[in-house]
Amino acid sequence: MKLTRRMTLAAFAGVLALGTAMPAYAADLIAIITPSHDNPFFKAEAVGAEAKAKELGYEALVLVHDDDANKQSELIDTAIGRGAKAIILDNAGADATVAAVQKAKDAGIPSFLIDREINATGVAVAQIVSNNYQGAQLGAQEFVKLMGEKGNFVELVGKESDTNAGIRSKGYHDVIDDYPDLKMVAQQSANWSQTEAYSKMESILQANPDIKGVISGNDTMAMGAYAALAAANRKDVIVVGFDGSNDVRDSITSGGIKATVLQPAYAQAQMAVEQANDFIKNKKSPEKEKQLMDCVLINGDNAAKLETFALKN
Known part of the structure; x- marks a missing residue:
């Protein structure tokens, strides 16, 4: 397996650790990094982001950090090495993630955070979180x-x-x-x-x-x-x-x-990809970095309308 010039050893190790083959370098790639898909919430995020990325014409690289900040850093190295145009990230720690997102920014790759905030502003392009x-x-x-x-x-x-x-x-x-x-x-x-x-x-x-x-x-x-x-x-x-x-x-x-x-995990992830697309194609940032999406009470009255972190009409 030949490493691209920009691929770091840490990124290569991250790919090997996932046990997956490394696809060819992609001209239009969005990396989607979340906690484990064992939790259906995080799986819904990944599925939503991947679907929207493909709809908009991107290749999606879906990765899992298992709430391990070190693994997350390696996966961001992977995204950098693959030349991702943007990173969609549900992060592995409010403090521990700041340096990793800054690393992506320094490499010219914008990050769009979902679900969890980080303890810094001006590092990610967007932080889209539930209220x-x-x-x-x-x-x-x-x-x-x-x-x-x-x-x-x-x-x-x-x-x-x-x-x-x-x-x-x-x-x-x-x-x-x-x-x-x-x-x-x-x-x-x-x-x-x-x-x-x-x-x-x-x-x-x-x-x-x-x-x-x-x-x-x-x-x-x-x-x-x-x-x-x-x-x-x-x-x-x-x-x-x-x-x-x-x-x-x-x-x-x-x-x-x-x-x-x-909390609308699927819609949140899709919004992040849409904003990433706008940033990539038009160099347009959202009006606010931190964006709150209101939550909805679910009980016996409306539970039957709930499907994959969204309410059906």
């Missing part, structure tokens, strides 16, 4: 209603390096903490993981058998928590998630999880 605070408040209001404004509850928090985890938690508490009869008896990070949420929920339930509700930073953790509760014959416990996944939709329609908050 996590607004969405969390929607979820918290529904949670309060479902709980009848009282009872012990648990919060499962996402990965601490992810800005969204803190924003969602604050949105939850800015609503829930106004109700003195709602008492949080446990708050633990399950790192966005279903398996970890299952394990954490088992332990929390043993220590706090009288809990009435669980509010989760994402749907994946909500699914893990609900599975642990079901295994303990505690389907009476109210569970609310955040993301709007098909799995939680199915749980809601079958009477399991009670609600979630839809």
Whole structure:
């Protein structure tokens, strides 16, 4: 395999680590880099971005960083070495990602971030994110209603390096903490993981058998928590998630999880590609770097209309 002149050893190693063949250098390539597709939210991002890129006439290079900042840096080296015209990125850490995006910018490749912000401005061309605070408040209001404004509850928090985890938690508490009869008896990070949420929920339930509700930073953790509760014959416990996944939709329609908050992953990714295309072809940047997309409450009333992180008309 012959390396192109611009391909770094780190980029070559990144390609080999993926276990995929390296396509020929592409004149019109968009790199799409997200966390693991094991999470349906990130898969929807990749699918949406890839579909829009191909529709606009680009080759798409879809890569996964597994929330590993070092791997992410290697994949950005790969995008640079392949001469990508733009990078669509759901990043691996608000602080750890800044240098990698700056590296792409220095190489003349613009980055369009989706879902997660970074702790810097002027490095990426765009940061298109869900209005996590607004969405969390929607979820918290529904949670309060479902709980009848009282009872012990648990919060499962996402990965601490992810800005969204803190924003969602604050949105939850800015609503829930106004109700003195709602008492949080446990708050633990399950790192966005279903398996970890299952394990954490088992332990929390043993220590706090009288809990009435669980509010989760994402749907994946909500699914893990609900599975642990079901295994303990505690389907009476109210569970609310955040993301709007098909799995939680199915749980809601079958009477399991009670609600979630839809963030438009597919549309967000497609918007990023459209803005990248405008930048590539017209040298036009969006009016604002940081762009917020409002979230929508999903419960028994509208869950049947939910499909792949979008509401059907």
